[in-house]
Structure formats: structure tokens, C-alpha cells
Amino acid sequence: MDKKGEQLLEIKQLEYFVATADHGSLNKAAEQLYTSQPNVSKVIANLEKELGVSLFERNSRGMKITEQGNLLYGYARSILKNSNMIRALVQKRTGSSFCVSGYQSSMLTRLMADIYKNYKDKGIKFGYREGTVEEITDDVSEHVSEIGIVYLAHSQLPCFRHIMWHKKLEYHPLADLGICIYMGRNHPWYHRDYLEFDELKKLKFIEGTEDFFAMEHHIERISVGAVQMENLNNAVCTNSDYMINNMLKHTDVCCMGVDFVLKDYEIHEIKALKVKNCEKFLTFGYVKQKKKDMSPEALFYISKLKSKLEGYNESL
Structure with a gap:
């Protein structure tokens, strides 16, 4: 007292x-x-x-x-x-840490494993933080993370760039992507190769953390031919990656993701189905501090991410 x-x-x-x-x-x-x-x-x-x-x-x-x-x-x-940010700032000043902020993603976290193996003898502390677009960009703006990986609808870019200007950040697009639908073996459509766009209305989805830039919130604006999307049936809401994986593995609930999928999910009997004729309405890229050179670790991470994107596009 x-x-x-x-x-x-x-x-x-x-x-x-x-x-x-x-x-x-x-x-x-x-x-x-x-x-x-x-x-x-x-x-x-x-x-x-x-x-x-x-x-x-x-x-x-x-x-x-x-x-x-x-x-x-x-x-x-x-x-x-704020307490975590203070700790991160202290670590940053010692030059002993490298942190990336992004979404719940097997692919993005797998890249952190690759960078750890490459720099594990350098005495660097590594970190990966998950969050919404707002939280990811806050992390980079406040020096908690050096880079942030984001994707959002092209229609949201003007608003997003305005936010980047206020936060003194730069956005660097890497690819244009569509969507895919994750589902597990318990789903009756598991053995299909693709979905029709208008079939998305018939599925039950897991809804992630509230995020103004989330693709689920803007997909109803996307039209393919004569099909106009309505609101999706979000049957489950969670911010837990474990919850998402368990729902996919053990129920008929689906999850929406970017059409950029590693093979890691297959061992868990989780499949990513493409959406036929879906336009690439998402921009995928990274944010960084404006006019600030990236560290060797950040450059390595982005180069690995670009390689994954190029390899995936060549396999299509």
C-alpha cells in the first residue's frame, strides 16, 4: 500500500x-x-x-x-x-529480437521455424504474434514487431493506406489471391475438388476475431457472373487456432482462408477446396516502418515468403 x-x-x-x-x-x-x-x-x-x-x-x-x-x-x-510493448522495446534496443505479427497461419508460423534454424546461433529471440489487421499494424507501428503480414480486400485498400499513413507505415503487396474453403473429413463434400461460388451460402463457417478488414465481412460484395453473395452462416466464433483445427477435424463446420495453402494440413485430414471462378479480390503483403531498412532476419523472412508464393503459383 x-x-x-x-x-x-x-x-x-x-x-x-x-x-x-x-x-x-x-x-x-x-x-x-x-x-x-x-x-x-x-x-x-x-x-x-x-x-x-x-x-x-x-x-x-x-x-x-x-x-x-x-x-x-x-x-x-x-x-x-502496453506492458508487453515495453518489454519488446527494451529487447529491440539490445538488437536481440525479431518478431513478426500476422494471422493464425500454419504457413506464416512455419516460416518462423525456418528463420530460427538459419539464425539460431546468433543469440536472437524470435516471436510471432497473432491478431487482426489493426493489432498487426499497431504492433509494427509501436515497434513490437518489425514486420506484419496482412491480407485484405482490394476495395479496402484506400482506407487501409490512409491508416498506414497515420501510423507512419508502408504497405508492400506481394500477391493477389482468391479464397479457399478448409473442411475436414467429417464434411460430406470433403472428397470434392472444388466448390461453386454460390454453394458458400450452404456451408456453416467458423468466424474468427472481429476485424473490419476480414475477408468474410466483404465477400458479400463479390459477384461472379449472376451470383451475388449474401451473409455467410457463421455457426462458430473463436480466436483460438486449436478450436478452429478441432472444429474442422471433428465437425462439418468450414473455415475460409486465402488460396495459398501448404500441404501440412493434409496429415490432419483437413482439405482446402478451391472456389471455382472466384476472382482474386484479396491483396496479400507486408507492412513495415516507413523509410526504415529491414534487418537481415526480416529480409530473409520476406524472401522465403516470396519463394513460397512463387512456388505455389507455378503449381497451379
Whole structure:
């Protein structure tokens, strides 16, 4: 307690609070935090005592966040994000880290494995952060990540470039891409080679994190011939890559992705079906700090990404 009698919150308390709120379970929060359930319970109880409010309602189903807890949650997430940025800035100044921000992507994270193997003896700490277009570009703007990998609809480019100007970033397009549809063996269309565009309306989809630039939010503007898309049937919403993979493997729910797919998914019996006659309405590229030279690690990463794109296009 400080001289004025006010309790100072610790970062650890906020981390435990956010983890519990995200999972709705002390046990799952403990697993994420690599600690014990009683320890998480103790930290949450002390936080509630210090604040003088109940942050959760306890019941047999787990932990339900209260109205007071919801008020704290947004501020807590913001504080933790800024705390991580401070750590990243300190690491950046030592020249000992390289971080990329992007989407949930097997291909993008696989490239991080390649760059690690190439630079593992250089004493560099590597990182990969997932997020929305806004979060990815914030990471680059605030020096958390050196580069960010994004894709968005061509129709959104004017708005996106305006945002890039305000954040003092540059956007470098690498390719124009269409979409593909991921589905697992439990889907009745799994053995097909492609889908018709108007068949997308008949599928159930996993919807990712809310993102103004997400392709799902703009596909209804795309028309092929006489077909005009309507809103998709988003049956599941999640920001978890594990959740997406499990839904694809064990249900008939699908996921939309860019038409740029590695073979890694096949071992999990997840297939990417092309959409016949779908125009390449997405631009795929990277963002970086304006007028700033990229590190050898960033140049290596982008060169590997370009090679993957070129190899994929040649195989079509």
C-alpha cells in the first residue's frame, strides 16, 4: 500500500484476472499460466479484496464475470498489451529480437521455424504474434514487431493506406489471391475438388476475431457472373487456432482462408477446396516502418515468403 493508502495493482494480478475471464475457469487459467488452481484462486480473491468488488460469480459451471469485472477487463487488457510493448522495446534496443505479427497461419508460423534454424546461433529471440489487421499494424507501428503480414480486400485498400499513413507505415503487396474453403473429413463434400461460388451460402463457417478488414465481412460484395453473395452462416466464433483445427477435424463446420495453402494440413485430414471462378479480390503483403531498412532476419523472412508464393503459383 502506498503513502496515500491506495493499493497498487500488480501485472501478475491482471494476467491472472484476464486469463480467468477468457477461459471462465480457474483450472484452465492455471494451465495457461503454468501454475496451480489454488494459486489462481488466491490471486483473484486478493484482487477482489483490494478493489472491494466481486469480479466473478462462482458456480458449478465455472467463473462468470460480473458487471464490475467487465469494466476492469478492457482496462486490464490494455495495460497488459502496453506492458508487453515495453518489454519488446527494451529487447529491440539490445538488437536481440525479431518478431513478426500476422494471422493464425500454419504457413506464416512455419516460416518462423525456418528463420530460427538459419539464425539460431546468433543469440536472437524470435516471436510471432497473432491478431487482426489493426493489432498487426499497431504492433509494427509501436515497434513490437518489425514486420506484419496482412491480407485484405482490394476495395479496402484506400482506407487501409490512409491508416498506414497515420501510423507512419508502408504497405508492400506481394500477391493477389482468391479464397479457399478448409473442411475436414467429417464434411460430406470433403472428397470434392472444388466448390461453386454460390454453394458458400450452404456451408456453416467458423468466424474468427472481429476485424473490419476480414475477408468474410466483404465477400458479400463479390459477384461472379449472376451470383451475388449474401451473409455467410457463421455457426462458430473463436480466436483460438486449436478450436478452429478441432472444429474442422471433428465437425462439418468450414473455415475460409486465402488460396495459398501448404500441404501440412493434409496429415490432419483437413482439405482446402478451391472456389471455382472466384476472382482474386484479396491483396496479400507486408507492412513495415516507413523509410526504415529491414534487418537481415526480416529480409530473409520476406524472401522465403516470396519463394513460397512463387512456388505455389507455378503449381497451379
